[in-house]
Amino acid sequence: MKRNDGTWQVNPSSIKENLIKRYSAKVGKKRAKQIVINNPKSSPGQEIGANVRTVPGIITQRGCTYAGCKGVVLGPTRDILNLTHGPIGCGFYSWLTRRNQTRPEKDTDPNFMPYCLSTDMQDENIIFGGEKKLRQAVEEAYAIFKPRAIGIFATCPVGLIGDDIHSVARDMSEKLGINVFGFSCEGYKGVSQSAGHHIANNQLFKHVIGKNPAVPDGKYKVALLGEYNIGGDAFVLEDMFRRCGIGIVATFSGNSTYDGFAGAHHADLNLAMCHRSINYVADMIEKKYGVPWIKVNFTGADATAKSLRKVAGYFESAELMSRVEKVIEEEMEKIRPVQEDVKLRTAGKTAMLFVGGSRAHHYQELFREMGMKIVAAGYEFAHRDDYEGRGVLPAIKVDADSRNIEELDVKPHPEQYRPRKTPEDMERLARAGISFKSYEGMMPEMDEGTLVIDDINHFETEILIEKYKPDIFCAGIKEKYVIQKMGIPMKQLHSYDYGGPYAGFAGAINFYRDVDRMIGSKVWKLVVPPWEKDEPIAAMFINPV
Template sequence: MIDNKNLLENLLSAYPGKSMKNRKEHMMIKDSGEEKQHIMANTRTVPGIMTNRGCAYAGCKGVVLGPLKDVVHITHGPIGCSYYTWGTRRHKGRAKDGEKNFISYSFSTDMQDPDIVFGGERKLKQAIKEAVEIFEPEAISISATCPVGLIGDDINAVAKEAQAEYGIPVLAFSCEGYKGVSQSAGHHIANNNFMENVVGTKDREPKTKYPINLLGEYNIGGDGFEISRILDKIGYDVVSIMTGDGTLEEIKEAHTADLNLVQCHRSINYIAEMMEEKYGIPWLKINFIGVQGTIETLRNMAKYFDDEELIQRTEEVIEEELGEIKDVIAQYKKMCEGNTACLFVGGSRAHHYQNLFKEIGIETVVAGYEFGHRDDYEGREIIPDIEMTADDRNIPELKVTKDEKRYKLRLSEERYEQLKKEMPLGEYKGLVTAMEDGQILIDDLNHYETEVLLDALKPAVFGSGIKDKYVAQKMGIFSKQLHSYDYSGPYAGFKGAVNFARDISAGINTPTWNYITAPWKNDPEIEAELGGAS
């Protein structure tokens, strides 16, 4: 049995003094005997330690905005940022008949030296004009990159002017890369803009008795397609998805839903909170990753709507879906059982995927987030205790008030309180609840720490991203990308679970692992024979 405490101490000893102190606060060994354990998160990255974090632009344009199909997303800046977010996140989008789909495009103002010196506003205005004339999008987004804020381009003014001129929404996002401490800042910036300028701008009649929004689901590898399939089958009316396979048109109508489902708490909880405040829509923390997670989610949803017909239909669908997959999953479980995993991913996935791993017999022994906040680890009850830093204050905190016209009470206070006891309504208890005593939680993991942990713990699978994938694989440990799924997926819902079990089993059991040692390494006689023969 490895002593995790010693392991972390050894790991930290390589750092210079201040960095050691800093990194130590971002690690924790779960001990339920302690009353309340804390972990530091969402603080500035230590420079030079090879963080896996991205920037505010990545969180805003790359994560939240990017999946919206009907919008031309213009990156205002030099070419790199736009290029690097072109089709790289694998958020899928399928346009319905007559809908526009710009998912496979990348638009940039491609700023050059003179634009930095003399300003880029004119170029941006012209770029919007060109985009409107040729592509005729339903809306335009402008995402700022590092130089834009520094040279003082007023993208908000340009957006306002363009919106008036062309009569379509033109949204400006000041998501310069240096804002905040990770991509998380960008999520927040995107959320604020949606609330301020999009949600509640168009009304709609519900198509069924159960209108819902799906928040924080980005349709990576088609996850959203599978989730939508299940929700459609049961009879939900999905008003909007934020933002996988989504459209801005649908987000305008999001206030007409009766329940918000929150998949990725980190990137979208701001909107969920604000919509509850402004329109009275409660939100439910859900998890469509893993069969049990999916079942629990569906049951909670049915219970929320408190409709016999819906509850019955839900059970029928669960039974039918389970019937199709359970034997296959059981088969894969036999091939994976008894193994361990280390997960380092996102602001939610290191938690969500633990269920799915468990279902095929794999225990997660280390888990951490790249850009999570303390509430993502410790649960939302810690929020009042989180100190605001200078970096947090640089992201405007949007204050919303009740929309008297559109506010509607969905549940009585008593029913709300009752349901809150039975399901995570307006609640997220954090990653720590998924972990066992003695297991490690680690925030903002870097390459050095990855190497030390993998070497000591030797998990069968490391669930992470492309940047550290090959660190693990060079060490002989199968690595599964949980950001982009290695060109596979979907992994969500019922059918996705089968794909996941298949992929993990293939990785753990690939015959390649048998060939690592060359025959002459084990057999001194062969060497001698060859030597003798020459």
């Protein structure tokens, strides 16, 4: 039933019931835990099933561990030479498809991102082992590209046949005199991309972070964690931070370099954007080097302003705060008229977001700034803490799939551990609203009666669209054209539909305009042909007999 405000009156409980009853009892029981009617006010502390196995055959959005490791975390770094050890496909599909932009300072600086390197394993390598070929490939790659670091990425068969990529990496490091390290990111590990993020975090921490002793200049030094420079997001943030007078020591990993990673421990504050993919690095750097981390969000103008103020607040500098306030004011002046204009057309419209491990949360900010309503959302590969907040961490049971992913035992570095703040400082800052190591998650911020669905599948998506008829749906490329065939605009939040940037203030304006364009597009009015709308006047030109 359509409400007066144009949205559809739906009963989430009956929708959930309808979804579950189509499944077999076993599948229904499992999915019931991953579908929550969110009531953060009336019943806080609701639990959702997340980071659990996908039901075989269900048409999931999810990908694999290799994709999370090589594709997501290591993909955006331009001067680490990435070599996939496996049959050709994995390297091929992760070749330039994620839109990680990069901008070397000089034309002569290394940029390996347009290259796809693979050992292209053949059947004889599967039968007799592929280590020899891997060694040879590393040598050949070095001879051509002369990189300072090479990352080796394992694909499914590598783990099964027992190739030891780490021993090859060690040997090659010694032989070539460069940093060679391996990632055991076989696709079958874990339950989604998420395991790959963790493996990538671990190996970067073990083999790269801390290796660059050069202390960068600057008064206020931060590292950006979980920013992948899709569509140029990092460029927007780099510019914004420069204007604020805050130095970015390293970014994990948009527009990043090996030296940046290796010197990340010189930051005085770590800013975690995509909590899911990078919180491990944030935690480990804090333990080993004493750099605290805070959760930030640079998606949405208000969220960006809020996050910038948190950063300035941390450094407890009036000068920095006034610079930050000036930047915010300048930017907000540009933002407001655009917001007012688009709201004329977008206010009251509805959106659904089913994507990623943080974007489904962060992008809600942008929609709210346009006066839109989020009716349902969920992540593709997040964990319970991304939904319910980090407070739930001690309660999460480690299952067999997670237990297989290494947890590093990190201790303070004997020389380089340097707490940036005293415990008293930290407490004072926390009282002032700068909460460390804290993330509230998606669910508390969503309205009463909204639907939260983890690892949504095609069947559930179709039903949701049929019942809610949202004005826009956000997910990834695999979902894009399904939704649009139904006559509903679909915004990709992995690739931004080849647009963007959407981060920071400048990005918010781009997003408002793109969503405004999509929702108002004339194409949707062309879908029904005229002869289906009106009674046709038939046979006018045929002479009566």
